Amino acid sequence: MDKEKEILAAALKLFVEFGFHGTPTSKIAKEAGVANGTLFHYFNTKEDLIVALYNGIKENLNYYLLSKVKDEDALEMRMKTIYSESLYWALIHRDEFFFIQQFNFSPHVSKVSEEDKEKQTRLYACLLMEGINNDMFKSLSVDLIATLLGSHLYGVHKYLVSNDLSSTKQQEIIDETFVLIWQMITKN
Amino acid sequence: MDKEKEILAAALKLFVEFGFHGTPTSKIAKEAGVANGTLFHYFNTKEDLIVALYNGIKENLNYYLLSKVKDEDALEMRMKTIYSESLYWALIHRDEFFFIQQFNFSPHVSKVSEEDKEKQTRLYACLLMEGINNDMFKSLSVDLIATLLGSHLYGVHKYLVSNDLSSTKQQEIIDETFVLIWQMITKN
DNA sequence: TTAAAGACTGACTGATCACTCTATAAAAAT
DNA sequence: ATTTTTATAGAGTGATCAGTCAGTCTTTAA
Numbered sequence: 445m446d447k448e449k450e451i452l453a454a455a456l457k458l459f460v461e462f463g464f465h466g467t468p469t470s471k472i473a474k475e476a477g478v479a480n481g482t483l484f485h486y487f488n489t490k491e492d493l494i495v496a497l498y499n500g501i502k503e504n505l506n507y508y509l510l511s512k513v514k515d516e517d518a519l520e521m522r523m524k525t526i527y528s529e530s531l532y533w534a535l536i537h538r539d540e541f542f543f544i545q546q547f548n549f550s551p552h553v554s555k556v557s558e559e560d561k562e563k564q565t566r567l568y569a570c571l572l573m574e575g576i577n578n579d580m581f582k583s584l585s586v587d588l589i590a591t592l593l594g595s596h597l598y599g600v601h602k603y604l605v606s607n608d609l610s611s612t613k614q615q616e617i618i619d620e621t622f623v624l625i626w627q628m629i630t631k632n
Numbered sequence: 633m634d635k636e637k638e639i640l641a642a643a644l645k646l647f648v649e650f651g652f653h654g655t656p657t658s659k660i661a662k663e664a665g666v667a668n669g670t671l672f673h674y675f676n677t678k679e680d681l682i683v684a685l686y687n688g689i690k691e692n693l694n695y696y697l698l699s700k701v702k703d704e705d706a707l708e709m710r711m712k713t714i715y716s717e718s719l720y721w722a723l724i725h726r727d728e729f730f731f732i733q734q735f736n737f738s739p740h741v742s743k744v745s746e747e748d749k750e751k752q753t754r755l756y757a758c759l760l761m762e763g764i765n766n767d768m769f770k771s772l773s774v775d776l777i778a779t780l781l782g783s784h785l786y787g788v789h790k791y792l793v794s795n796d797l798s799s800t801k802q803q804e805i806i807d808e809t810f811v812l813i814w815q816m817i818t819k820n
Numbered sequence: 821t822t823a824a825a826g827a828c829t830g831a832c833t834g835a836t837c838a839c840t841c842t843a844t845a846a847a848a849a850t
Numbered sequence: 851a852t853t854t855t856t857a858t859a860g861a862g863t864g865a866t867c868a869g870t871c872a873g874t875c876t877t878t879a880a
Binding site: 821822823824825826827828829830831832833834835836837838839840841842843844845846847848849850 | 851852853854855856857858859860861862863864865866867868869870871872873874875876877878879880
């Protein structure tokens with residue numbers, strides 16, 4: 445048993461249930477089955493732990509998406525892959541996805557290094573630039589397109605988790621909503 | 633000087649800057665220029681204060697929107713009014729809007745009563761039902777349409793605040809993005 | 821004018837929490 | 851075999867903070 449991973453897993457579970465403030469480091473240690481001091485051996489501060497957890501989750505998501513996109517596909521297909529797989533991943537890893545959102549609206553966001561931030565957005569940035577270069581998008585700023593895509597995805601995710609649907613129905617909605625957002629941002 | 637309002641104003645300012653956890657009640661009291669105990673005279677707990685602040689802000693927003701929509705307008709126009717005015721309001725009341733988002737991703741959301749929640753969404757619910765009844769929308773579930781509208785609005789807001797634009801440019805983007813979302817959800 | 825109610829104060833408290841410290845055991849390096 | 855480094859433990863600590871309390875001031879009402 446890798447204690448560092450135990451700590452991260454326990455922290456994720458508790459943060460999602462009780463929030464950052466609502467989960468003391470002592471409870472994290474207990475849940476992870478390690479001593480109080482061990483937590484601080486691996487992470488200097490509680491905040492370090494939070495940020496490390498965030499970066500780790502983002503890395504996992506990124507790695508997963510990278511494994512799914514096929515470089516030989518057309519841009520639309522690659523975009524659809526990213527979109528759909530992000531949603532599938534989010535549905536399977538509910539705690540992780542909820543944690544990401546929680547983190548993004550917390551004061552801890554500012555503690556993510558520029559380097560890590562760049563890593564975490566590179567994939568999207570590349571695809572978007574490709575679309576711009578190929579003149580596929582409506583004349584909107586890149587940032588606006590990116591934000592619109594992101595918030596659409598969050599919205600669909602929110603809908604999917606708050607309604608208990610069969611996986612075929614989920615699939616259907618994911619496909620349907622991709623068409624909607626794709627039509628919104630591309631020229632016709 | 634109304635002490636209760638002073639406390640709410642101070643709390644808003646500090647919560648936005650330092651987060652819920654990062655602002656002790658003692659600092660709120662000091663910022664408001666009242667004694668520590670006075671805060672607890674008006675609000676039984678810190679959480680009560682937070683929820684009261686949220687409900688108050690939501691009420692203000694709702695009141696503002698209600699004052700802007702003209703009942704005689706066509707549905708599309710009324711929708712556009714709600715959309716645009718929400719964004720204008722959010723741009724003027726930045727702290728308030730940020731607080732709403734912060735609150736929505738916090739464990740405190742669950743403390744809003746069903747009654748208050750209903751009040752806060754009635755306006756949107758009515759307009760949406762009207763659209764459904766008039767068969768204007770694509771065959772998507774009401775909840776999905778509502779979520780899509782909401783997240784689109786959040787996305788555009790995020791873009792507007794993170795880019796420093798002239799007010800004519802802002803106006804332009806608000807108009808433009810309303811067309812986009814309207815096309816997304818309505819039949820053609 | 822006086823009594824009651826409500827507003828307001830700020831020192832205080834009990835609990836909690838992030839983090840430290842000392843100690844020991846295990847593993848790695850020499 | 852011995853030293854050094856790393857992992858782990860858990861009791862302890864100082865600070866912080868939400869909420870209390872006992873009492874004063876202010877307003878209202880009789």
